Amino acid sequence: MGFAVAYLAFALLSREAPGAGFDSVVRPAGGIAILWLLLRQPGLAGLDTALLTTVAYVANSVTGADPGVAALITATNVGQSVLAVVLLRRWCPSLWGCGGTRPLDRPRVLAPYCAALVVALGLGALVAAVGVAAIEGGEQTAEGILWFGRNLCSALVMVTAGLLLGQRLTSPRPRRRLLGEAGPVELVAATAFTVVMYGLAFVLVDEPLAFVLLAATVWFALRFSTLLSSLHSLLVGFATLGLTVNGIGPFAAVERTDLGYLVAQFFVAAISVTGMILATGRDERQALSAELRRSQEEALYEASVRDAVIGSITEGLIVVDQTGELLIQNGAASALLGDGTGPLTSDSRFALSSWSIDGAELDDSQRPTARALRGETVHGAEVVLRIDGQPERVLSISGIPLPRDEIRNRSRALMIFRDVTEEHAHRQELASFAGVVAHDLRNPLAAIDGWTEMIADELDGGDLDPQTAREFVARVRSSSGRMRELIRDLLAHATSGSRDLDLCPVDIGALVAEIAAARHAEDRVVCEPVPPVLADPVLIRQAVDNLIGNALKYVAPGVEPEISVRGRRSGSRLVTVQVVDNGIGIPVAERERVFEEFHRAHYRDYEGSGLGLSIVRRIITRHDGTIVARANPTGRGSLFEFTLPAYDAAAAQLGA
Numbered sequence: 001m002g003f004a005v006a007y008l009a010f011a012l013l014s015r016e017a018p019g020a021g022f023d024s025v026v027r028p029a030g031g032i033a034i035l036w037l038l039l040r041q042p043g044l045a046g047l048d049t050a051l052l053t054t055v056a057y058v059a060n061s062v063t064g065a066d067p068g069v070a071a072l073i074t075a076t077n078v079g080q081s082v083l084a085v086v087l088l089r090r091w092c093p094s095l096w097g098c099g100g101t102r103p104l105d106r107p108r109v110l111a112p113y114c115a116a117l118v119v120a121l122g123l124g125a126l127v128a129a130v131g132v133a134a135i136e137g138g139e140q141t142a143e144g145i146l147w148f149g150r151n152l153c154s155a156l157v158m159v160t161a162g163l164l165l166g167q168r169l170t171s172p173r174p175r176r177r178l179l180g181e182a183g184p185v186e187l188v189a190a191t192a193f194t195v196v197m198y199g200l201a202f203v204l205v206d207e208p209l210a211f212v213l214l215a216a217t218v219w220f221a222l223r224f225s226t227l228l229s230s231l232h233s234l235l236v237g238f239a240t241l242g243l244t245v246n247g248i249g250p251f252a253a254v255e256r257t258d259l260g261y262l263v264a265q266f267f268v269a270a271i272s273v274t275g276m277i278l279a280t281g282r283d284e285r286q287a288l289s290a291e292l293r294r295s296q297e298e299a300l301y302e303a304s305v306r307d308a309v310i311g312s313i314t315e316g317l318i319v320v321d322q323t324g325e326l327l328i329q330n331g332a333a334s335a336l337l338g339d340g341t342g343p344l345t346s347d348s349r350f351a352l353s354s355w356s357i358d359g360a361e362l363d364d365s366q367r368p369t370a371r372a373l374r375g376e377t378v379h380g381a382e383v384v385l386r387i388d389g390q391p392e393r394v395l396s397i398s399g400i401p402l403p404r405d406e407i408r409n410r411s412r413a414l415m416i417f418r419d420v421t422e423e424h425a426h427r428q429e430l431a432s433f434a435g436v437v438a439h440d441l442r443n444p445l446a447a448i449d450g451w452t453e454m455i456a457d458e459l460d461g462g463d464l465d466p467q468t469a470r471e472f473v474a475r476v477r478s479s480s481g482r483m484r485e486l487i488r489d490l491l492a493h494a495t496s497g498s499r500d501l502d503l504c505p506v507d508i509g510a511l512v513a514e515i516a517a518a519r520h521a522e523d524r525v526v527c528e529p530v531p532p533v534l535a536d537p538v539l540i541r542q543a544v545d546n547l548i549g550n551a552l553k554y555v556a557p558g559v560e561p562e563i564s565v566r567g568r569r570s571g572s573r574l575v576t577v578q579v580v581d582n583g584i585g586i587p588v589a590e591r592e593r594v595f596e597e598f599h600r601a602h603y604r605d606y607e608g609s610g611l612g613l614s615i616v617r618r619i620i621t622r623h624d625g626t627i628v629a630r631a632n633p634t635g636r637g638s639l640f641e642f643t644l645p646a647y648d649a650a651a652a653q654l655g656a
């Protein structure tokens with residue numbers, strides 16, 4: 001109903017103008033018809049179409065056309081509007097009102113948009129001119145062109161403003177600023193400029209001032225929103241045509257009135273299209289730069305996430321290209337491969353020397369990096385790394401070829417480094433451990449086999465006397481006893497390294513007294529008071545028991561063992577404990593080696609597994625302490641000295 005009222009109102013306004021009906025000058029109603037059909041989308045038989053047809057017929061009859069012409073004009077009006085709608089929906093499907101959601105904000109859409117209006121209204125004008133000529137006779141070419149001019153002019157300003165307004169009102173908030181980049185003061189200034197310029201151009205008819213009018217359109221198009229710019233075109237369009245019809249201004253001064261009207265109409269169409277081109281060009285530029293800003297921000301964010309992830313990886317990671325340029329590196333890589341003075345440089349990386357795990361020096365082409373750069377995937381290659389002034393390390397290196405850098409034509413690879421020095425040492429330790437275990441268990445087993453075979457032989461011969469049998473059995477039991485002892489020590493060795501520490505205050509003096517009692521050696525072990533330590537009582541007991549056991553065992557024949565244990569605070573955090581004996585002592589060259597697994601200094605006359613002291617050292621080391629073996633400073637025998645955390649210092653630290 002609103003559309004119908006607006007259509008009728010505009011059509012009746014045109015009645016005032018000379019040349020009503022087909023000759024009517026101002027016809028904004030044409031734009032309203034297209035907008036009406038676009039927004040309501042009725043079918044050809046729809047209520048809106050019927051209403052439009054009725055209103056158009058009434059308007060045409062009222063403006064003075066004869067019934068035949070009025071019917072023809074009405075049919076053409078409705079037909080060209082329907083065609084314009086069909087073409088707009090087909091050619092500009094992304095546009096709000098034509099099936100899409102976007103406002104008119106790209107110059108690219110302007111061409112099909114204007115083409116749809118020109119084609120539909122051009123065809124309408126042709127049909128109307130031919131039809132009226134047939135009914136009324138005479139030539140109607142000039143009238144046809146005029147009809148086209150005013151319909152196009154009306155469609156360009158009305159449909160554009162209508163679609164932009166509709167899109168804005170229905171789009172979700174927040175919406176773009178109506179004033180665009182400008183402020184209210186500039187709006188007032190631009191409006192005043194428009195009024196003054198149009199005033200001058202329309203008053204000083206003799207001066208060719210129409211060109212300055214374009215400046216107002218450019219101002220609005222470049223500084224204000226597209227909607228405001230199109231409303232500006234709508235208003236100045238109305239003003240121009242209104243003044244011209246009333247005989248005011250440069251267009252009314254043209255000698256042939258109808259030519260003047262035509263020029264005025266094309267002037268309005270021209271400023272409207274110019275405004276649209278400028279405003280949509282600006283919109284597109286802004287959208288592109290906003291998009292660019294957004295993708296820059298996204299790229300920055302992604303880079304920060306990537307850096308955080310790469311930085312938090314504990315393995316060394318670098319991306320390197322074939323010229324040796326380091327494209328990416330993380331902190332772990334510079335800690336692992338660098339000299340500790342900061343990030344890696346290409347030079348520092350390639351100055352590294354590396355040997356294969358079996359001792360051969362790798363030449364440049366065999367290095368994992370070179371292999372990955374050649375396109376080979378490297379899985380955990382083990383390499384010995386030697387950097388001047390640093391201990392030798394074993395690295396596990398993986399290399400993954402990356403897509404080629406096409407711009408600089410270089411191959412690239414991702415290299416991952418892991419320090420496996422400890423793992424490697426462990427593996428080797430385990431291998432030698434397994435070898436020794438196998439050997440040490442096989443010996444008593446072979447002895448058992450041998451003695452039992454002899455028993456069997458003697459039994460077969462029938463001359464096994466009880467004394468011999470007892471002797472053989474004793475040897476078998478001694479061998480199996482050695483095996484049991486070895487297995488017990490092996491178990492202790494395994495658990496001393498893996499058990500979690502359960503720390504609490506331990507009184508070494510009381511512990512020594514208990515151990516001496518358990519070994520029935522109270523008279524031989526003397527313990528002076530020892531300051532309390534913070535330790536795992538089970539493991540410490542095992543360590544001290546081993547030391548006292550050795551001190552009781554490694555004495556010369558006929559010598560009564562005498563053992564003394566004493567302790568004192570050393571430094572602010574430690575307690576140093578000494579176990580001193582009067583035994584056979586340890587040769588100087590063996591004093592460090594006795595702590596190695598299976599190493600025995602006196603293997604001829606004394607039984608043992610060679611694991612006791614390695615267990616002791618492992619336990620002390622796990623408590624962050626140290627242990628050494630020395631000669632007894634006051635005479636024969638040895639002295640074992642170890643440190644443990646003092647209880648009160650540790651407690652004070654915990655309390656702090």
Ligand code: ADP
Binds near residue numbers: 595638
């Ligand atoms: P095991 O006693 O089972 O042989 P240990 O690891 O306890 O193994 O000791 C390693 C070696 O150190 C012993 O074989 C022995 O030669 C030497 N040793 C250990 N304690 C003493 C000690 N108190 N006096 C002399 N030698 C010792």
